[in-house]
Amino acid sequence: MEVYDYYITPEEYEIASKNNISRDNVNKRIRWLGWSKKxxxxxxxxxxxxxxxxxxxxxxxxxxxxxxxxxRIRNGWDINKAVTMPAMTKEEKFNLLNEIAKKKVRKYPKEIVELAKSNGISYNTFRFRVSQSKWDMMRAATTPLMTPREKGLLVKEKISKYIDNLYK
Structure with missing residues (x-):
């Protein structure tokens, strides 16, 4: 590019103006972006x-x-909508984004999780039953929790079976 290419004549500015191109835009295109004058x-x-x-x-x-x-205009909104639709408060934006995020990352149906909760089963217990113990979701949501006594009896039974098998 020659040095004289950086000089923009008044006639060239006039041509640009007729094409709806501002002086600043012409200067930026030629001097910063290296475009040809034409x-x-x-x-x-x-x-x-x-x-x-x-x-x-x-x-x-x-x-x-x-x-x-x-x-809004840059994102393609209609001008009337962009001018009339009230802006959201920070709290509304947070709640909206939170709901969107929950829907995107939800692994288990909301209804099943609610069923588990209504049966006194925490989300972590439900999740453990499905992912680690390989229970189906309905069983994990409806099977009641064991009492400490039931857990103790179950452990006692398993230990006695283990010991019996060990000495056979």
Whole structure:
């Protein structure tokens, strides 16, 4: 690229202006991005400079931050919706994201987990029964917990069987 390529004539700025390209955009394209002059002054911008000044009063009336509005437009929202839909509070955003995250990572159906909870079975116990003990979900959610006495009797029975088999 020659040194004179960096000089942009008033005529070239005029051509760019007719193509809806701002002076700053032409300068950036030629001096920073290394575009040819012809391309810099003729290629339409991907995001044309839209004038949203008429909407700014409505934004203020509706209590919507300008940056929120511009982000909505950049994300493809309809202008009327972007101007009228109230912004969420931090708490609402947190709750929404929390619900989305729960749905995405939920391994067990919510109804089955609720059934287990109603039967006095904690989520960790339910999860252990399904993943480690290989129980089906319905059995894991409905089988009541053992009392300490039942656990002791079961252990005693298993130990006695083990000892009997050891001395045979």
């Amino acid at each position: 391309r810099a002054i003729t290629e339409k911008p991907r995001h044309p400079n839209n004038d949203y000044s008429e909407w700014l009063d409505i934004l203020d009336k509706n209590g919507i931050n300008r940056q929120t509005f511009y982000t």
